[in-house]
Amino acid sequence: EDGHELWLRYRPLTGAAQARLLAEAREVVPLAAPSPTLQAAVQELRRGIAGLAGREPALTSRLRAGALVLVTRSQAPPGLVLPWSELGAEGYVLRRVHLRGQAVTVIAANGDLGLLYGSFAWLRAVQTGAHPAHVDTQSAPRIGLRLLNHWDNLDRHVERGYAGASLWDWWKLPDILDPRYVDYARANASLGLNGAVLNNVNAKADSLTAPFIAKAAALAAVFRPYGVRVYLSARFSAPVELGGLPTADPLDPAVRAWWQVKADEIYRAMPDFGGFLVKANSEGQPGPQDYGRSHADGANMLAQALAPHGGVVLWRAFVYAADASDRAGQAFAEFQPLDGRFAPNVIVQVKNGPIDFQPREPFHPLFGAMPRTPLALELQITKEYLGFSTHLVHLGPLFQEVLRADTGQGGTVARVVDGTLHGQRVTAIAGVANTGADRNWCGSHFDQANWYAFGRLAWDPDQDARTVARDWVAQTFTAQPAARDAIVQMMLASREAVVDYMTPLGLHHLMATGHHHGPGPWVDDLARADWNPTYFHRAGRDGIGFDRTATGSNAVAQYAAPVAQRWADPRTTPPELLLWFHHLPWDYGMPSGRTLWAELIARYDRGVATVEDMARRWQALKPDVDAERHADVAAHLAVQLREARWWRDACIAYFQSVSGLPLPAGTRPPGLDLAAYKALHFGFAPGR
């Protein structure tokens, strides 16, 4: 039990459940045109049933009672009435019906990809405890492009990766194919993820050379049966670096022609290539602004090259310049005025919050503010700022909080992203992957749940994070309800815990320099003001917090009126976002009755207490979890507890040095002097 099988373990059910399963899955009957995707669906069902029920069902073409029938609309026997038109290209129905007089279970879809998704959904239902005769589900994805973004370099180093080297063995590709590539695609298909950007947004032009296109095409061929399309991050200056052109100006005809030829070349190798992801004029990456052109000029040039082939451009809105008065306001200032100026196959990809994947941020003000532009939501699955893969932090609640945030423009972020609010046809969601070559794929057992939660919410952004976590636990650890729910409870509490022990009350970016491991609230000497934690918390004798109201940067005004009004006033700002928007005196009165100073300390304490509680709960689960994984998670929790205490102590020591206030009565003083916390350095932390 090293976690390698992810949530696709298919361990034997109990005796009675096995019998029930076999009664409904005696045989697998495909009524669909043969294809590699259909074959993948059939294989998964046979493998899953063999594991769960202890007997592999036969593959036949005869319809008998108790068969599991994979059926597409075009091959459906007369009399099979299903809501086909509601299923789209990828949706499915799971239902017990009578076909030619026989009681069978159908997995029905318009095409073979729907059958594959339906097969995984049926297996999931059975694994999570559903009675196989009562499974009755209809589902179709709400968002069109559901993508993982890999920040994987061509030398296999993964930027912000905490699970070992990249899965992609670029050196051995295209000739030698690691069997993991299939399992990667299976895992994604089991969640409904349908695309992977293979290389880092901090891109090298080399990834667009012929040898690397061939390597990417080899991966695309492995992924294809599973519906996972390949995308590439494109370096904007590639026409100069690879093509020898004097410029990469997007309005230059030779540059445009270069991209056109490059796109044609890529599509010859991968006819279903998804498109380009681009980080431009951001953190040193080249872009159209280098030539006095706009983001729209740059994106549209690439879009034109991809359009004849049906590809898209995902153009990132993660930008901030050194001279900006407030980094949180910059993407909005640059992108919002471009609304309506992007080609139809451009999607602007926006991080969930306006800074950078913090434990908590308000939703990004661009959501809802660009009605004429498709916006993709970019979430980070890898936990760059949330304790890497050593801390157990379940991100389902974070993802859900963003998706459910009301933009004040007539709908939530989910309604912007799924295109319903502004009638977008092209829709997308992206998660920065946490996968690597570690045996358990994600650096820890519980980090697998973050990949899982992302995939499930990408398929249906209205799903409840608790339900998704419950499914994951049932598939991965145990379906026994008491133990399952105890694990779910730990997971759901973990996100608020990390907020509390790192950055409570709307604080952000207090992490140490570069690697972002551990506390560094005192850091004030970096080249750019907006890289320093002191820039973000602004603590002094007078108080703490970033004034983003009219008396400060006024970034709050970027939100729609109802939201902006609420957050412009500290009394109507939720405590969770208080110091994001307001600079307040240390004795400011909090709703709890405490002063701000006392509340800050109480939150740090609460964060540590929650981790203590998680570790206790896990100990109590020892009888319910296999020894190998139990010990591994316990070891991770011990590290997390130590580091939560370090965060709490270092931050309290630092903020006390700034506020000059005594610790409230009963507060445990930090174990060390501030100087000792400052002196800690981690030159070899992973993920840089």
Ligand code: BDP
């Ligand atoms: C930041 C990361 C950096 C990424 C950047 C991005 O620290 O490694 O390159 O975001 O999203 O979170 O482009």
